Amino acid sequence: MEKKQLARLSKNEIYEKDFKTSMRGYNQDEVDQFLDDIIKDYEAFEGKIQALEQELESVKNESTPPPRVEAPKPQPAAGNTNYDILRRLSNLEKHVFGSKLYD
Structure with missing residues (x-):
């Protein structure tokens, strides 16, 4: 991945950066302190950007299959017999309880 520079200044x-002084210029110590604060912010932003880029790459690389969608089962017709209902109930019990039911 190519790293792009987001800010104009590194x-x-x-x-x-060296500022020229003049008779009515800024206090050099205040300017230096302010620039030090800006550098700390840049370092924090660069660290956060790197962490987010790594997190994004790890999420992209995860291979999670999409959720499986099952087709709905057809509803039984209104005129079912008791035999059909018992057979479905038996199949449901086998499915839910497995072989434990018949051991």
């Missing part, structure tokens, strides 16, 4: 570019 943390190294921010760190290495």
Whole structure:
């Protein structure tokens, strides 16, 4: 996977940025502290992005089959006999209880 740079500046570019001073310029210590805070944010964002990219890749690589959908069973006709009902009940008991019922 190709890594793209999302921000215009890298943390190294921010760190290495040198401002010219003038008579009424900014306090250099305040600027340096602010740039240090920005670098920490960049590092945190880069770490979070890497973690999310890894999580996305792991989710993409999981092979979970789609859920199986069974066709509905046909409903019995209204004129069933007792024999049909008993046979279905017996099949249901075999299915639910298995061989335990007949041991």
